[in-house]
Amino acid sequence: MTSIIKLGGSAISDKGVPFSFNEENVKELGRALAETGEQAFLIHGGGAWGHPVAAQYGLNAFSYSKNVIGASRTRRAMLMLSVKVQKALLDVGIGTFYMSPQHIVDGARVAGDLFSMGIYPLTYGDVIFEPGKGMRVIGGDEIALKLSGLIKAERAIFIINTEGIIGEDGETIRRISISGANGFSVKEIPIFVGGRTVKFGEVLQAIEKSSSDATGGIAYKLMVASKLASEGIVAYFVPPRSQEIAKAIKGEDIKGSVVIG
Numbered sequence: 001m002t003s004i005i006k007l008g009g010s011a012i013s014d015k016g017v018p019f020s021f022n023e024e025n026v027k028e029l030g031r032a033l034a035e036t037g038e039q040a041f042l043i044h045g046g047g048a049w050g051h052p053v054a055a056q057y058g059l060n061a062f063s064y065s066k067n068v069i070g071a072s073r074t075r076r077a078m079l080m081l082s083v084k085v086q087k088a089l090l091d092v093g094i095g096t097f098y099m100s101p102q103h104i105v106d107g108a109r110v111a112g113d114l115f116s117m118g119i120y121p122l123t124y125g126d127v128i129f130e131p132g133k134g135m136r137v138i139g140g141d142e143i144a145l146k147l148s149g150l151i152k153a154e155r156a157i158f159i160i161n162t163e164g165i166i167g168e169d170g171e172t173i174r175r176i177s178i179s180g181a182n183g184f185s186v187k188e189i190p191i192f193v194g195g196r197t198v199k200f201g202e203v204l205q206a207i208e209k210s211s212s213d214a215t216g217g218i219a220y221k222l223m224v225a226s227k228l229a230s231e232g233i234v235a236y237f238v239p240p241r242s243q244e245i246a247k248a249i250k251g252e253d254i255k256g257s258v259v260i261g
Contacts, residue, residue: 001038001039001154001155001251002038002039002040002041002115002151002152002153002154003038003039003040003041003153003154003155003156003157003248003249004040004041004043004144004147004148004151004153004155004156004157004233005029005040005041005042005043005156005157005159005245005249006043006044006045006140006141006143006144006156006157006158006159007025007026007029007042007043007044007045007085007140007159007240008044008045008047008140008158008159008160008161009044009045009046009047009048009049009050009051009125009140010045010047010160010161011025011047011159011160011161011239011240012025012026012044012045012047012081012085012240013047013048013049013081014048015047015048015051016048017048018048018049018052019048019049019077020047020048021048021081021084022240023084023088025159025240026044026084026085026088026089027088027089027091027092028240028241028242028245029042029089029159029240029242029245030088030089030091030092030093030094031092031242032242032243032245032246032249033094033120033249034092034093034094035242035246036246036249036250038249038250039115039120040120040249041111041120041121041123041147041151041153042096042120042121042122042123043122043123043124043125043140043143043144043147044081044082044085044122044124044125044140045124045125045139045140045141046077046078046081046124046125046139046140047081049077049078049080049081050074050077050078050081050125050126050137053070053073053074053077054070054074054127054137056070056073057069057070057071057073057074058070059071059074059127059135059136059137060136060137061136061137061138061139061142061220062136063136064130064133064134064135064136065134065135065136066134066135067135068135071127071135074126074127074137075126075127078124078125078126078127081124082098082122082124085122085124086098086122089120094120095118095119095120096119096120096121096122097114097119097120097121097122098122098123099121099122099123100123100126101123101124101125101126101128101138101143102126102128102129104123104143104146104147104150109150111151112151123140123143124140125137125138125139125140125143126138139220141158141220141221141224142220142224144156144158144224144228145224145227145228148228148231148233149231153233154233154234154251155233155234155235155236155248155249155251156224156225156228156233156234156235156236157235157236157238157245157248157249158221158225158235158236158237158238159238159239159240159245160218160221160237160238160239160240161239161240162239163239163255163256164237164238164239164255164256164257165218165222165237165256165257172255172256172257173257174256174257174258175257175258175260176225176257176258176259176260177229177259177260177261221237222259225237225259226259228259229259229260229261230261231261232261234251234258234259234260234261235258235259235260236248236254236256236257236258236259237256237257237258237259238254238255238256239255239256244256
């Protein structure tokens with residue numbers, strides 16, 4: 001079975017401390033991969049590295065820019081972070097093969113061969129160039145959505161720095177069923193929580209969002225999860241603990257949140 005695993009920037013760094021790095025949380029992912037032995041396409045976010053630099057130069061995922069210096073500095077920051085991620089995974093015996101998000105379509109074609117060799121494809125949020133438009137940020141969540149149409153993934157796992165998606169009552173929403181997600185704005189997507197239908201907008205009011213997040217924050221993650229669910233891919237939101245990550249990889253019950261179709 002193949003999973004798409006997104007290691008969130010908030011799980012591998014403290015977004016309030018520029019260029020901080022949580023090596024142990026990355027190793028927790030590595031230990032889960034080693035335990036399960038399952039195939040996975042790995043993605044990591046920008047956290048305290050890519051987001052503040054992108055914000056400094058006005059780069060984001062929702063508009064185009066021609067700021068070459070900003071793009072260069074953002075890409076450099078992400079490359080430096082990815083080196084740390086790859087080393088932490090190597091330290092626990094997980095080998096990765098980097099694939100640029102600029103060429104993710106071509107990269108996904110060889111993922112099967114990498115899987116057969118026991119190698120985990122790895123990419124991360126970055127700045128991409130689109131001919132005739134310019135440069136923009138592509139976040140790890142958007143990459144996860146694009147990958148879902150390129151590889152046969154059964155589940156998508158989002159590793160975040162909380163116990164899951166937190167509701168307005170401060171409790172983790174364990175199970176979310178998406179209804180008619182296509183065509184709705186993020187805040188208008190209807191979900192079933194506790195036997196009643198509510199809108200994401202109601203839930204999001206109590207969720208802290210980073211002002212420097214260039215890729216949409218938790219709201220965008222939920223939108224991606226809803227689209228994946230509509231494609232039959234179960235989305236898990238789990239904390240950076242190896243036992244919970246391993247359960248999600250195996251499709252078992254977790255202590256985080258599950259978004260289904």
